Amino acid sequence: MADPLTLFTSIGLSEQKAKETLKNYALCSALKDAIAQAQRVLGVAGVDKATGTLLYTMASRLRDPKRLGFLTDHIAQHKICTELQLAAALEFVKSHPQDPINQKEFESLCGVGVVITPEQIEDKVEKVIKKHKDQLLQERYRFNMGLLMGEARGGLMWADGKTIKNEVDMQVLHLLGPKTEADLEKKPKAQKAKAPDGEVKVKEELTMNGELKIEGRSLMDQLRGAALNFHKPGENYKTEGYVVTPKTMDLLKQHLEFTGGQIRTRFPPEPNGILHIGHAKAINFNFGYAKANDGICFLRYDDTNPEKEEEKLYDLAEDLIRRGHAYVCHQRGEELKGHNLPPSPWRERPAEESLVLFDRMRRGLFAEGEATLRMKIVMEDGKMDPVAYRIKYTAHHRTGDAWCIYPTYDYTHCLCDSIENITHSLCTKEFQARRSSYFWLCNALDVYCPVQWEYGRLNLTYTVVSKRKIIKLVEEGTVRDWDDPRLFTLTALRRRGFPSEAINNFCAKVGVTVAQATMEPHMLESCVRDVLNDHAPRAMAVLEPLKVTITNLPEGIRNDVRVPDFPANEFMGSHVVPFTRTIFIEQSDFREVMEKGYKRLTLDQPVGLRHAGYVISVQKVIKDAQGRVVELDVHCCSSHEAAEKPKAFIHWVSEPQKCEIRLYERLFLHKNPEDLSEVPGGFLSDINPNSLQVINSALVDISVSKAKVFDKFQFERVGYFALDPDSTADKLVFNRTVTLKEDPGKM
Template identity: 60%
Template structure:
């Protein structure tokens, strides 16, 4: 019966029966709506009109600080707040002014109380917007986006009624264009989406600098407003982001997404991005990883505003840890083992003064590793109690040496480093979502400016180990040569395999940024790489498995120099020279004595053309034996070949490495081996002998890159991707 009464009460406010039932399922907004409506009835009487009921529902479902509920209800009941824009402004105002008392005059000025917008003002604002876009309107007619006109009129008249603006826009557009004609009724053709240079997919959801309090779940304190004002004075309202890699390995394809997102969002908003190394754990850090990480960020095309280290702030972090103990928000206890250990028995029994003395003794090295720990007093979102702030480790730090024997944890360090560097948007993947509660709690506990942590889904690939931990295990066990083994998906490995950074960035932009975790097929990354290389990789001719061919009655006494275009589709990009002699080498698969139906290359009675020479050859004699020599002659002038094939003459010998997937299954377990072709040969290269990482398209074979193992007299190439997508990989 009580449920029925509540349902009737809510529908009496103007809610549909379905909306009323949904509201009743949620205890908090349901209770707040009943309280708001009951209070409003004291002013308006028992009957509340639908417009007022809708505002009360919007208030009850969106208000965060319940202390302000009574004040905002009185504004609605007295008709000071009588439209949706005014309600939104009122909610924003109370969020940004958490301290009592509310300045009523300032509130009314900021929230449009008493402001009247006349029909004449709406008419003038709409007319100005139409005049601004008049030429485009006359061309596009009713295909023009009238929402743009409404938005510009609303920007001028913030408190105008939206329906009145829409009616005025419709009327003036009709007056300008007249009735719709048949052409106006045709569907507007779809326009292909343009891929943005910067990854800015979720920018619409982010708060502006200094408006952290507008973020759902953000915790306000009496100090928040002043701290945010100080933050804005320091940053000037500039967007700041931070890429915080842990230097215990090489960046992988997942880090490429994070790099694009952090740097891209900052660039799209004229901001800056820091590169801050999380070097809090001296046991997992190697000096070689620091420059390697910076090099990969630069290779992707990004330059950090500043390179910083968590260890830069060790003194400040320690001072704050002492302050936490003084505020009885942290305590010294013993290290507890296990996944979810019970709370320390010292949590509520150890006096603050004793914890201070013991923590100082810990810092001076009077306790062994595992014997002492500093705990923070809070319960995290995943139910974990009292995350660790400091651990004892007698390991020299790569930057501070033996100065410290205690080191802060990620849970303790991350938010405080963000605050020190005045990062308003801390962007991280969803596995750190459980730390969100400690992030806000710790900054507020120390009364420092609290940034906002935004989580997004990480990028994974099938058939790949997209994890520094997994890649480290592969390197340590010898399953791969090193972090740059071309079968891995670390950025160093992808560069060695020949992936251009533009292809990786395009892939990250194509994947986009969403809350859900993304797992993609590798062939989608390869497709992005192929698109870039098609435009940038000069062409060359190479033979992997050769067939020796002698051309009889060669037209010249010595070899000829053939000019071959670097890009056959665009000869303005230059040429390179290759020798053409009586002995040439074809791909073994381009010749068959007994061809199957549909075979269009060299065979008895089937001549072929040699690319770029204008020379057509036909089979004359086949010599059996180890050499497998084939003799050909120039075909008659009237013979038209079915195809032209690539070839090499007087070639450079090289090694070609054809890499396959490291793992055979989507969930990586078993690394496979590399396929190496030791007898490859190549004609003249467009760019000379080739430098490491130079990229080429070997005609009809695929895209290849010069490997750093190359040396004088022996080139080594890695196949980057095939010319076409392998159907077996889809």
């Protein structure tokens, strides 16, 4: 046989394509085998370019090597002559992984022996054009020619698409003649009709309020990319790379009988870690995908297997030993580190001996590290014979000391999925290196094999989520604990006041793709604002209080002011706050010296009080010994009596409750605090010294006095806040969740 480059160019491949093929070992090997077999069938005639093109396409797209000879024979014998027939043939063998192939069914579904003549194509196109002749003459070349192609192809299933298109073009040209200048002019875009007000309102409600929006986006927006190609239950074998064994179809049949065709996913959080924003994406996707398909998602803690399942896993390990796929090894942990290691000296130990030793491991007759159970497989990353069971003399929180051997993730991952009849095992990309071992272990034990699908992780800038790094932050006193609101653990986000709906919405916007996604925190914060704007009732709070005495309001007079919980919708409730002679405003809402563009209270400029219907004007400024303004005497009148409408309205409080306010900023100064090229001193050197500001003497209106921990509010003109668990009956503590979109200074 000629050298591969010459061989590939001899069947019609360009030299560049041939060289690219040589770089792909699997494709190169498959194509050489296909050419060799085709040459045996064709004899002296050899492989022409048309046949060679089909062989190349087949070799590059075929996922089951055992079907190579079968398809090559059909191509060489000119039973498969077109790309369409080949595509149908590839789909057929993918859907029928087990022998024998029903030859009659295959030929029928793949158009074998079907020949479409030029006369048939001409006749069919002529009928289609006749059907649309009047519209064609009216619209000329602005007519949708794709419609003609679609209808013509519908009656000529195995005809070559290029031939049909050429015939359509020729007959249209014959009917209409060459294109004129009018034909070449761009068609004006049609103006979209404005929807009725009621219709717009419904759409806004669907996309702006509540759970309906969140679920709709979460379940639809995410399912793009690879997720759109997920297999149907029971059709695992159609997935690329899925290994089919003689027992696969029977096992899939049993699986379907058990599940009834139900979609089943699972979310297994790390039991000794803590959930963070990246896990939110996994939770959202696993539960969302199941829900979108009327399925079920299992929340599985990997160290909490029921006793029955523990026994099942142990029995399967013994079965793996009997089948010659596992052995007891005495190499120490340090000897197993690294790649390309020599085989274990105990790799070929007799199964009977390993069974005895494995039982002794279970009965506690070995010290920790003296023995492990290892599986006979080399993983994608070069790791050889991963450990399935190891000895650990630590009492388990559930089973106590009943077990002293524990299975590893490499062992339990696929088997727990199999036991639970999971249909889609959805993992992040780092588990891609374990896919082959996932399939291998299920098939080695002849148990149902689910499909592992990988997707890209979700990362945020300006933070760290590594358990080790967060522990370091806690130990150094940089943050208080795992739920410090400056972190992006889920407990921290909850404490800060991030609604679960907003996190789900954020995950939906990010979507699920194979590529890793790195997002800015402001995108998450935007989702938080959208939800809180609709669901956080309004209140008034003053962070830096300035006392204001209304001189023309008598002592002891108390007026009730009704404040809407949601100003945009008066039907969503309201609350009452007192209005008395003494009120408090923000220090920044008063300036002695008038500045250009400043619209709030000055010596010569009155200001309105939100919700009260009053306008106040300064009469006297009271200062302390250091010259700082500490109090204002003002005159008050109703907004109807004011000489002119005030330029701004400010918030205020009266008879308020003292509270503590915690204002949070980004914990780190740089986008990637873990990147040594960006932060040479390491992430601990990148801490933002202004990430937390505590205001101890803020004032808030009495409407929040009965708030419960984690209740959320919008403090008007200040931001969104949530009640912190540190709150007591004597002192409320609020965490700023996010700022408002608007700049409060503009008022």
